[in-house]
Amino acid sequence: MSRRRFQRFSAALLAVAIIASSCGGDDSSDTATAGELLDFSLVQENEFAFEGDPTNPDRGIFRVRTTEAMICTIVWGETEEFGHFNNSLAMTGTGIIDHDVVLPGAEAGKTYFFRVQGSTADGKQYRSETGTFVISEIEDAAASGDSMTEMVVHGDNLALGATLVEASSIFSAGWEAENALDDDLTTEWATAGDGDGGFIVIDLGSVRDVVGVEFVTRSMLNGSAITEQFTITVDGAETFGPFPAGNPANPGFADAVFTGQEIRFDVETSTGGNVGAVEVRVFAP
Secondary structure: OOHHHHOOOOHHHHHHHHHHHHOOOOOOOOOOOOOOEEEHHHHEOOOOEEEEEOOEEEEEEEEEEEEEEEEEEEEEEOOOOOOEEEOOHHHOOOOEEEEEEEEEOOOEOOEEEEEEEEEEOOOOEEEOOOEEEEEOOOOOOOOOOOOOOOOOOOOOEHHHHOEEEEEOOOOOOOOOHHHHHOOOOOOOEEOOOOHHHOEEEEEEEEEEEEEEEEEEEOOOOOOOOOEEEEEEEEOOOEEEEEEEOEEOOEOOOEEEEEEEEEEEEEEEEEOOOOOEEEEEEEEOO
């Protein structure tokens, strides 16, 4: 498993996962002593649901609602050894009821094994049986005529060779600003609740000619953390925009012709919260 995969869950959740994986049988009674596991169905209000993310073809979504607030995680993978741990970023170390969880790298049409496990405030541990899920195919937005912009011919993405200068903040380890420069749609830069004050500054390494930019927004499944518009400022002087932000399905190329080296992306308007970017891109002619 890659380093970034493990950074997706907190130390507390890791402890839960270790406890749940190491215990022997499942105890479905409503009373448990230390080390015993209760069946997850005792706190499960609805069926487990798995679906594709229409904004990002490189990930799936897992949803479940529990009858009481829980710290909860899903372990999943191509075999029963799992290999991936994910939880809702909305949890932030405290129990929640609606668990809407992004599954980075989950491919449509492929069968995965999974198990859900977690704990309540009174310390009780819960775990589901091992099951399987398949993410359904989602109609390609561009093919359906919903793409934000027409395909634009341009050169290389100069941001891939850029250096991070500064970012407004990061949510925690695993959500670093460098994730917005790695050409990997399964990693993200997330701020610590910066909302419309979010920004990231990159250095192209030398003065370059540029014909356009993209800000591929991250998003929370509850509708927060979505950047709606952004601006760019070149070498601390000229500002371009605001432009509509894109998403992984529709990156939203924005025409911006200039020559410069240091590019600052500012969130102009957003739905608030832990805004950030899956990728920021700067294109050569």
